[in-house]
Amino acid sequence: MHVAVCIKRVPETGARITLTADAQEIDTSYLGFTISPHEECAVEEALRLVEKHGGTTTAVTLGPPAAAEQLRNAIAMGVQSAVLLETEQSDWDPQATAAALADVLRDGGHDLLLFGNESADSGGYQVGVRVAHALGLPCVTGVKGIEIAEGVAKVRREESGGWEIFEVPLPAVISVKEGINLPRYASLPGRLRAKKTEIVRVEPGWSEGGLRRQRLLVPQEHGSAVEVLGEGPAAAPRVVEVLKELGVA
Amino acid sequence: MILCLVEPGALSLEAVAFAQSLGPVQAFSVDAGGTYAPGVCAAAIVQLVDRHSPEAVVAAASDRGQEAMAHAAARLDLPLAANCVSAQAGEQPGEPWQVVRQRWGGSLLEEATLSGPVKLLTVAPHVVEPAAPVPVEAFSPELTEADLAVRILRREEPPPGTVSLTDARVVVGGGRGVGSAEGFGLLEELATLLGGAVGGSRVVTNLGWRAHADQVGQTGARIAPDLYIACGISGAIQHIVGCKGAKKILAINKDPHAPMLARSDYAVVGDLHEVVAAVIDELRRTARPATGA
Numbered sequence: 001m002h003v004a005v006c007i008k009r010v011p012e013t014g015a016r017i018t019l020t021a022d023a024q025e026i027d028t029s030y031l032g033f034t035i036s037p038h039e040e041c042a043v044e045e046a047l048r049l050v051e052k053h054g055g056t057t058t059a060v061t062l063g064p065p066a067a068a069e070q071l072r073n074a075i076a077m078g079v080q081s082a083v084l085l086e087t088e089q090s091d092w093d094p095q096a097t098a099a100a101l102a103d104v105l106r107d108g109g110h111d112l113l114l115f116g117n118e119s120a121d122s123g124g125y126q127v128g129v130r131v132a133h134a135l136g137l138p139c140v141t142g143v144k145g146i147e148i149a150e151g152v153a154k155v156r157r158e159e160s161g162g163w164e165i166f167e168v169p170l171p172a173v174i175s176v177k178e179g180i181n182l183p184r185y186a187s188l189p190g191r192l193r194a195k196k197t198e199i200v201r202v203e204p205g206w207s208e209g210g211l212r213r214q215r216l217l218v219p220q221e222h223g224s225a226v227e228v229l230g231e232g233p234a235a236a237p238r239v240v241e242v243l244k245e246l247g248v249a
Numbered sequence: 250m251i252l253c254l255v256e257p258g259a260l261s262l263e264a265v266a267f268a269q270s271l272g273p274v275q276a277f278s279v280d281a282g283g284t285y286a287p288g289v290c291a292a293a294i295v296q297l298v299d300r301h302s303p304e305a306v307v308a309a310a311s312d313r314g315q316e317a318m319a320h321a322a323a324r325l326d327l328p329l330a331a332n333c334v335s336a337q338a339g340e341q342p343g344e345p346w347q348v349v350r351q352r353w354g355g356s357l358l359e360e361a362t363l364s365g366p367v368k369l370l371t372v373a374p375h376v377v378e379p380a381a382p383v384p385v386e387a388f389s390p391e392l393t394e395a396d397l398a399v400r401i402l403r404r405e406e407p408p409p410g411t412v413s414l415t416d417a418r419v420v421v422g423g424g425r426g427v428g429s430a431e432g433f434g435l436l437e438e439l440a441t442l443l444g445g446a447v448g449g450s451r452v453v454t455n456l457g458w459r460a461h462a463d464q465v466g467q468t469g470a471r472i473a474p475d476l477y478i479a480c481g482i483s484g485a486i487q488h489i490v491g492c493k494g495a496k497k498i499l500a501i502n503k504d505p506h507a508p509m510l511a512r513s514d515y516a517v518v519g520d521l522h523e524v525v526a527a528v529i530d531e532l533r534r535t536a537r538p539a540t541g542a
């Protein structure tokens with residue numbers, strides 16, 4: 001089976017977010033970049049499915065030239081080929097992104113298109129669904145387990161502590177959530193291969209979407225001061241007092 | 250008029266309240282003949298939009314709300330703004346709206362314009378007070394086979410008696426500072442004494458010390474307990490967005506400058522193993538003796 005995975009390059013933010021002066025972007029001068037966690041799991045799932053059933057894996061991203069780094073990370077994990085929809089523009093809304101991805105995926109002959117349930121940065125919760133719709137494919141979102149037999153994917157997702165089970169005929173679009181698997185680390189041979197593999201570069205067709213970012217804002221933090229109950233084990237009596245005050249002990 | 254999709258659960262009443270702030274609201278639920286199918290929800294929204302020409306369709310940003318709206322947006326080829334915290338209608342019908350929506354699971358906000366003849370948006374959890382219950386029309390859309398192609402075939406219920414992270418009154422969370430899978434034994438003990446559940450940071454689920462189901466944060470569970478006890482967790486924004494719904498937070502950390510402390514109501518500075526063990530002892534010592542048989 002042929003599996004394509006759509007991944008997105010996002011900054012690896014830590015304890016706080018700083019914005020650029022024009023409030024258009026996160027200031028990434030001191031930050032590294034990563035693949036959204038859900039999508040890293042999508043990459044892992046693609047590898048496992050192909051290890052089990054045979055076939056090929058391709059990673060696809062739409063982003064700046066530097067997004068080649070995330071494609072190389074996916075190759076280092078074991079993905080075979082990679083496509084970069086290279087663009088310097090940053091105003092790709094979910095509609096525009098999905099349209100561009102659908103264009104390159106349309107004639108790819110894939111049996112399965114894997115997405116993250118939502119991207120880590122913009123969190124639109126829709127690009128996978130829109131691609132499915134554009135390609136006329138069935139789609140399940142939020143998936144945390146995939147089994148494939150005889151051209152049908154049996155998938156499960158969590159709902160109020162229980163599980164919902166769906167079946168979808170392939171080809172299909174499935175968006176996954178972190179927790180579906182534990183992604184592997186890149187191997188040394190994988191990293192070497194990642195350096196050598198040629199990334200296919202495509203210029204995506206931009207279309208104006210209807211959700212236009214104007215500026216970013218860092219939300220107000222809750223202001224209340226912290227009460228230090230003590231240091232080390234000697235704090236225990238005071239902690240228990242507080243637990244009792246709060247009615248939890 | 251604003252259409253509002255109502256599903257079971259409190260989040261939908263928040264969506265109703267959000268919608269009421271924008272105009273007169275007509276609430277509907279989707280009758281999918283006893284099952285759940287995203288295609289049926291999408292068909293319902295598309296048909297109701299056609300019938301009523303609303304200014305907007307609003308739903309809670311729950312898993313299902315998000316899914317239904319994404320499908321409807323794709324079918325209608327309209328933009329969709331997910332996880333809005335506020336919205337302001339344009340001066341004239343059809344003009345773009347001004348919305349503020351969450352990015353990064355809520356650790357960042359975005360001001361944006363949302364265009365389209367009908368505005369589609371989902372409402373971020375816990376940004377508005379829920380509305381009083383409103384009349385809800387149960388709508389059964391006309392369906393094609395394709396609408397039902399993807400639907401729930403069956404459900405597996407959780408084992409009875411499990412305290413889920415999202416329902417627990419107390420959550421004891423552990424991070425890298427816990428040091429090992431075994432180190433969570435102490436946290437389990439504390440959670441059991443408090444009738445709560447154990448959670449963790451992404452680091453501990455990535456290291457395999459805990460199952461991912463226990464992860465609190467942007468790509469894990471959003472919890473809202475009365476008390477969250479964060480042990481050996483540094484307080485990265487992606488973790489904070491998962492636990493900021495807690496009424497009170499107690500941080501136990503050996504680093505007095507860990508960002509987690511600044512986000513907490515109470516803190517103990519010290520080695521978490523020593524502190525948690527001492528708290529367990531103290532709880533046992535001061536517990537009222539059991540009465541009855």
Ligand SMILES: Cc1cc2nc3c(=O)[nH]c(=O)nc-3n(C[C@H](O)[C@H](O)[C@H](O)COP(=O)(O)OP(=O)(O)OC[C@H]3O[C@@H](n4cnc5c(N)ncnc54)[C@H](O)[C@@H]3O)c2cc1C
Nearest residue numbers: 120424425426450451466467468481482483485487503521
């Ligand atoms: C897109 C994205 C999504 C993410 N989603 C999530 C998510 O859902 N949930 C999540 O948690 N993270 C998430 N992360 C990861 C997040 O950025 C942090 O890396 C992670 O939360 C850090 O985990 P930690 O606090 O356990 O570890 P660390 O940051 O390593 O902190 C360990 C803490 O333990 C303290 N400590 C060490 N030893 C002791 C001791 N003996 N006693 C007391 N204190 C001690 C240290 O002082 C330190 O503060 C995400 C990241 C990205 C980029």
Ligand SMILES: Nc1ncnc2c1ncn2[C@@H]1O[C@H](COP(=O)(O)O)[C@@H](O)[C@H]1O
Nearest residue numbers: 006062115116118119123124125126127
């Ligand atoms: N620029 C992009 N390049 C490749 N895939 C993307 C991009 N943006 C979003 N996706 C995919 O679509 C999923 C959902 O994104 P979103 O609708 O933004 O939450 C992500 O988890 C990715 O799998």
